[in-house]
Amino acid sequence: MPATPLTGIFPPLVTPLRDRDSLDVEGFERLTEHVLAGGVHGLFLLGTTGEGPSLSWRLKAEVVERGCRQAAGRVPVMVGVTDPSFADALRLAERAAAAGADAVVIAPPYYLPLGQPELAGYVERFAAASPLPVLLYHIPSLTGVGFSPDTVRRLLDSPKVIGLKDSGRDMTYQHTVRRITVARPDFSVLVGPEELLGEAILLGADGGMCGGANMVPRLYVDLYDAAKAGRLDRVRELHGRVIAVSDAIYSVGAGGSAYFRGLKCALACLGLCDDLPAEPYERFRPAEREEIRRRLRQVGLLAN
């Protein structure tokens, strides 16, 4: 159990695919080295950006093992656990422990409707059984229910619960949660959406899990450092670049999958890995891909 909170930038690593159920191994290794070279402070495997819930059990296990092997102890590795079955969720945590991961990030079971007491009890039982420390995955837009402040307060009594990933987009929630968790100095609050990284760090969060760090890790590391140092002008400049990247890359194509497909397509344009998304999504078509290339040039991520 860490005595200090997890801090810094933990990119939610994209899962490059060769086909529906096999990993683009070279792309995965290249991407991992790319983010590590950019100075990130850890890895987050099988998160939402990594399309974790869409991958088969077999592929999830492979990602965990290859990710830990590739990290090789250079940085901590966190593993997203989003299986609606308790037993299978625990099985993945055990696999992650065996592979050398440092923590799991557990989402509420997201099919059946769930009350807060049920959610709290679930996480208490999971944390008690888990071989690894546990962070809470707060992402109510996808799981239907998030961790209410009272539930967070109750879970502070579980010493293996060591943090919360806040992907809720509502900073009022995060401020309340930080106020509650101040009593646990080892508890880490990490912000999900990269567009909120600047303000989260300025006001006291411990780090961020920024999808854009798959493309350009240094930008988010620099923003984290500037915010930690209270260099406000630099924060504003880098924050502006983060918003520009986000507005450009995540809005091609319609609907809620624009983020995933845009990010994966950009990684392909940058030569990092294949752009095949997991089912049920399809690759961008040539016109959309060309638009992504155009925008990457526009925001300075691709040379002419």
Place this chain on the structure above:
Amino acid sequence: MPATPLTGIFPPLVTPLRDRDSLDVEGFERLTEHVLAGGVHGLFLLGTTGEGPSLSWRLKAEVVERGCRQAAGRVPVMVGVTDPSFADALRLAERAAAAGADAVVIAPPYYLPLGQPELAGYVERFAAASPLPVLLYHIPSLTGVGFSPDTVRRLLDSPKVIGLKDSGRDMTYQHTVRRITVARPDFSVLVGPEELLGEAILLGADGGMCGGANMVPRLYVDLYDAAKAGRLDRVRELHGRVIAVSDAIYSVGAGGSAYFRGLKCALACLGLCDDLPAEPYERFRPAEREEIRRRLRQVGLLAN
């Protein structure tokens, strides 16, 4: 592939548990025989009522195998496939085929946001790969997205798509879907909520998947028969009993799990199986259990 649609009452079989990850085998067999003795026309394993999404892969496989073995060809068996991973969903369909099941009922992947064209493409690819015919599981309250009428129309071109389970509670949707699917006489529209069974059959649906049939299968079979025969007075009487059972048994305890826990507790009170729900839920406490007993007596399902 059946030339005629699936018709009649297919109880979404409750999954009795001995503990978190093991089946109450005797309860499962007893329950199966109980519903078959009540005249049901088939079984639906691993649906929402069966807590399918909450069970481990191992336990799902066991339920499928034991369920098919117990049915022993007496009635058709359908298997709910709700895994958000395509590969694991297909793996379960293959297991179901090997065990002798007759069809799978496939839900939209329910974690990431999904557009209708993506959903249609997903099901087309799944149906093409599946060894078993496929019914669509329309339950937007839990999966976030349902099958729009246009998507249903498109999927009629997939001959392996043979039906739809409508658990949407909006009969205007069902009427539109039946109007669309009239061109495919082998296509089966089955209603989910038992409170809608009477009207659905009166107006042309093919059958129902009624959770209450776990407790008292004959009631739903009788209602189905009366509605098929157009015996309106009898329909009204039996429909009234169905609503009375529903109002009594599914409203003890707070929140969205009242249905599951109430049903499972009632089955325990009726001596059919254990009342342990799957994670993340907990058993009813003694006071709630006593209230269920009281209500079972009130609606005439339990003798004094």
Place this chain on the structure above:
Amino acid sequence: MPATPLTGIFPPLVTPLRDRDSLDVEGFERLTEHVLAGGVHGLFLLGTTGEGPSLSWRLKAEVVERGCRQAAGRVPVMVGVTDPSFADALRLAERAAAAGADAVVIAPPYYLPLGQPELAGYVERFAAASPLPVLLYHIPSLTGVGFSPDTVRRLLDSPKVIGLKDSGRDMTYQHTVRRITVARPDFSVLVGPEELLGEAILLGADGGMCGGANMVPRLYVDLYDAAKAGRLDRVRELHGRVIAVSDAIYSVGAGGSAYFRGLKCALACLGLCDDLPAEPYERFRPAEREEIRRRLRQVGLLAN
């Protein structure tokens, strides 16, 4: 106060407009006579279909006065009251009483979030102050909150609360409500969506408020009569026509306004009134209008 419930077909009268804030008086009178000639049992002014919430206070008062004068006691008149301000809602009820209306249909205040006890208290105070009997307007998709079964039960103690308009599209709710209100024989349950009229009447509802009755009142009156008489074959036939009209006319144009604009455009094509919708909507364009004409011919409402 009526000793018997309101029964039959009460078309939610469309409000024909000449421009943004003036009534198409001739169209309004023509439309009123058209539905009365079709045998409807009453009128419902200023409902959702009548775009009540979008009209100015002045125009609402004019509609109420002209509507009551035109009805001239031939049928009962109900008035929709959807003002989020208690005082203005009451003022409209008083105006309706002065004009000779028979009842108001009151929606929950729909801007601020509202709990069930607050909603119940609000309606109790409103009913106590209202000069006219009150029906509950259950339309949670637009008001955010509906009347829970427990709230309906509590409001049965207010003798001036004499009915509920169920526009919730969830017939399981309606069945539960009818079971609760059986203790008040003067209490009227009226179904909103015309697609549910057949089954609602077959299973015991008292009537319907069918938007399509603006176009072709006789169809809905006939369906009501057939369902009341238990003539099941006739119900199925007329129900099929209702669904055909609904699928054809309410699905031209995108988004949630397709219903309003389609209905108003159809009324214009039928020569009944202007097709100008209230703000914030715009009239259908020529191509959409031509499509409505084509569909009206297809479902037999317009001669070639």
Place this chain on the structure above:
Amino acid sequence: MPATPLTGIFPPLVTPLRDRDSLDVEGFERLTEHVLAGGVHGLFLLGTTGEGPSLSWRLKAEVVERGCRQAAGRVPVMVGVTDPSFADALRLAERAAAAGADAVVIAPPYYLPLGQPELAGYVERFAAASPLPVLLYHIPSLTGVGFSPDTVRRLLDSPKVIGLKDSGRDMTYQHTVRRITVARPDFSVLVGPEELLGEAILLGADGGMCGGANMVPRLYVDLYDAAKAGRLDRVRELHGRVIAVSDAIYSVGAGGSAYFRGLKCALACLGLCDDLPAEPYERFRPAEREEIRRRLRQVGLLAN
């Protein structure tokens, strides 16, 4: 039309009531002087915090007239316009202009479902007809629909649209909107939730409409000043106090009305005005009121 954007703290003034439909005139004047003495930069009448949508037309007109008279030109006055009827909304804007207000803040009509093009057209027509400049009221949780970035971009072509109040709680939206509106230096982005004031100003927003400024205006003015000056340590300290006030005062009592009722009760405890909320809400009971007093002491707003 102002050449520079509206900047600073504009408290959404609470509307003190004597009874259901009459203003607590003394409380209103006292409250107005209280916030002005605290250094606020303007007033926002009839917003959500002011329970604008719940007030009668008559009372709204009175609030506008008394508010403008009391401000007496010392600070700009904005008026919330949330009437779902275009004509009545415009009528209120005209009344506001006649009373000497400086701008209106217009919400999307919030009863019927609305698409973005319809919303944009609505606001264009409203702005063209309005005698006062218009700010957009972005509060999708209450109006169902908000102003998408593309709609904001389109509305920049309307010179009378001079700002946006962002009450959406999603700062990623605000960052995108600020990036779009940078081309209009006179365009003002004001943040609604006071818990987000610090970060909003630090990263470039123009001001805030903080409900808590009714109680303790100086706190929010100080935070605004500190953030403008880039004094990060001071920002963190004051932000911490803002969160403490928010967590303490807005969470007594259940449900969505805890904010309104808590705030109004606190104002009563501070001796500023009556605590009667507008319908459909009821005053806090003695125990809840005592709890508010206790918490006011805890956060240092009430002496022992």
